Amino acid sequence: MAEIKGNENIVFVGKKGTMSYVLAVVTQMNQLGASEVLIKARGRAISRAVDVAEIVKNKFMTNVKTDSIKISTEEISTDEGNPLKLSAIEIKIIK
Amino acid sequence: MAEIKGNENIVFVGKKGTMSYVLAVVTQMNQLGASEVLIKARGRAISRAVDVAEIVKNKFMTNVKTDSIKISTEEISTDEGNPLKLSAIEIKIIK
Numbered sequence: 129m130a131e132i133k134g135n136e137n138i139v140f141v142g143k144k145g146t147m148s149y150v151l152a153v154v155t156q157m158n159q160l161g162a163s164e165v166l167i168k169a170r171g172r173a174i175s176r177a178v179d180v181a182e183i184v185k186n187k188f189m190t191n192v193k194t195d196s197i198k199i200s201t202e203e204i205s206t207d208e209g210n211p212l213k214l215s216a217i218e219i220k221i222i223k
Numbered sequence: 224m225a226e227i228k229g230n231e232n233i234v235f236v237g238k239k240g241t242m243s244y245v246l247a248v249v250t251q252m253n254q255l256g257a258s259e260v261l262i263k264a265r266g267r268a269i270s271r272a273v274d275v276a277e278i279v280k281n282k283f284m285t286n287v288k289t290d291s292i293k294i295s296t297e298e299i300s301t302d303e304g305n306p307l308k309l310s311a312i313e314i315k316i317i318k
Contacts, residue, residue: 175269178310182296197292199314201277215273219294 137162141169141177149180154188157223164195164222170202170214181219195220232257236264236272244275249283252318259290259317265297265309276314290315 137160139152149167156162169177185192198218206212232255234247244262251257264272280287293313301307 172267172270174273175267175310178269178294178312181294182310186296194294197294199273199276199289199292201281215270215277217273 137165139165139167139180141167141173141180143173146176146179146183149176150183150188153180153184153221157189157192164220167219167221168216170204170216174215174217177217177219181221184221189223192221192223195222232260234260234262234275236262236268236275238268241271241274241278244271245278245283248275248279248316252284252287259315262314262316263311265299265311269310269312272312272314276316279316284318287316287318290317 137156139149139156141149153165153167156165167177167181181194185194196218197220200216200218202214202216203211204214232251234244234251236244248260248262251260262272262276276289280289291313292315295311295313297309297311298306299309
């Protein structure tokens with residue numbers, strides 16, 4: 129059975145609707161055989177990443193739980209080339 | 224020396240500017256002698272709560288670290304009396 133390595137199962141949460149990312153996580157877990165998925169987001173998308181993790185756990189996969197949550201600060205470069213600090217989150221869910 | 228119990232040191236992050244909450248956390252830790260502060264937020268304010276924790280750690284109190292992060296779903300009642308599910312976060316920082 130195909131087991132995908134931890135770090136490859138990453139869902140980056142951005143500006144799309146919450147359910148797009150919920151579907152991506154559920155697909156990784158159900159169809160691709162992943163036993164863990166890392167949900168990552170930066171800036172304002174952090175709230176949506178928490179929604180995604182909670183909806184997956186409460187509505188779609190009740191056998192899944194939150195394994196760990198990390199927050200950090202990432203420095204990105206704006207379009208004008210200026211540095212910008214953004215908060216980031218990583219939520220690891222496992223089954 | 225006055226030591227305040229853990230659960231009483233809570234900063235609820237809402238719609239004000241990020242720095243208001245940073246100041247609240249720093250005040251709790253520096254002036255009120257708290258050794259831990261719980262930063263809580265719901266819904267869209269979750270991103271701001273992560274910003275608050277990161278700014279406190281990186282800019283104001285480098286002796287502080289993140290102890291634990293929990294996410295959950297809370298059911299609140301809207302003004303019309305309808306139930307509404309909201310994601311929530313609790314970030315515990317300690318020194």
